[in-house]
Amino acid sequence: QDERLLEPSAAADLMRVNRDNPDFLILDVRTAQEFGQGSIEGAVLLDYYASDFRERFAQLDRDATILTYCRSGNRSSHVLKMADDLGFKNVYDLRGGILAWREAGLPLIK
Numbered sequence: 001q002d003e004r005l006l007e008p009s010a011a012a013d014l015m016r017v018n019r020d021n022p023d024f025l026i027l028d029v030r031t032a033q034e035f036g037q038g039s040i041e042g043a044v045l046l047d048y049y050a051s052d053f054r055e056r057f058a059q060l061d062r063d064a065t066i067l068t069y070c071r072s073g074n075r076s077s078h079v080l081k082m083a084d085d086l087g088f089k090n091v092y093d094l095r096g097g098i099l100a101w102r103e104a105g106l107p108l109i110k
């Protein structure tokens, strides 16, 4: 059991705690189209399917606290592995993705 896989409520707590942390990033790895249909407030889009995803991801601050999510948790689990490979220290993954987030009644913005 990987404690970096956060249930929606724990992910929401992480966001709350890091509200004023300039080194906190919410990373949405879905497509631009999916992002446009509703996203978590403050999230930055970096499409996992983009050919330069790894290159761009690797440019992020390895010491930052990053919460990543996708639609249901598949793509973001790959991002978590990539983050480990690249030496990122504080990367979390929203378990069940935005579907679970929405299911938990948590807010999305358009």
Ligand SMILES: O=S(=O)([O-])[S-]
Pocket (backbone or CB within 6 Å): 070, 071, 072, 073, 074, 075, 076, 097
């Ligand atoms: O990759 S996915 O779980 O968002 S379909």
